Amino acid sequence: MKIALIGLGGIAQKAYLPFITHIEGIEWVFCTRNATTLSQLAHQYRIKETYTDYRQLVQAGVDAVMIHSATSSHQSIAQFFLEQGIATFVDKPLMDNGHDCEALYELAARKNTPLYVGFNRRHIPLFNQHLHGIQSGKPEQSLLSLRWEKHRFNQPGEVRTFIFDDFIHPLDSVNIYAKSDLQDIQVISHKTANQQLASINVQWQQQGSLLNASMNRVFGQTQETVTACFENQSYQFTNFMQGTRWQQDKAENLTTKDWMPMLTTKGFAxxxxxxxxxxxSGKMPQQLIDRNIASHLLAEAICQKVEKLK
Structure with a gap:
């Protein structure tokens, strides 16, 4: 299998290259416009085939591409490869608006070509080990509530960038039933004096579960907390490697294995x-497609509502 990585910036270098280049049976191809970066990384990871123009990859005979470039470039690059019938991976968000996300999936359907969106938080081993079935939308126990908080220190931002590039992580992580509109959703947000978005809290109830996503980018510390409650059993994770389970009126510490690599604990592997x-397989499960579209449409609806607020 021959797969090209397009865009070799910070995300690719920190979250992907350290482990994917060791996967057996894959011939990797690097592509980025920065010739210096391309040369350095190709040497570091012993990559033989490199390109500075992603359009050349069609002649390279790749089976799939992974797009790690800036969000603003996702549409043109993904559309190019979908038109060629080449399986396409795009780091979240797929797009910074709901309409273009739907349009890309319509193209993928016409071309019968997989379009995968990288949401690593759906795949965190510690969470999925204990919260069985939640991220597939089929909890093994009756889920009473799921709350996902992702906070940052002193990073208020432009509304659309805040919601699509950052808040979409906790939003998608609680959107396990693929909700796509604001019906019955409570949205509370706060802006700074210069109209930058500082914090947002979104909450709704679906299939008996109270779902809550929260982000405060003027918090005192960068942190992420996940809380899930079942009948007489609750979990709280303060990071991707440790947490607490409460049951029978007792607390139990939960941790990942000591040998588990960092990128595996974060769900990338x-x-x-x-x-x-x-x-x-050449196919995307319909459940993944539905959730990917739904989370982007929900983010779009939230974005439009918050943009109107003064």
């Missing part, structure tokens, strides 16, 4: 494994 299975 399991996510890439799912993606490679998609490439191999």
């Amino acid at each position: 399991n996510m890439v494994e799912e993606w490679l299975n998609v490439v191999d």
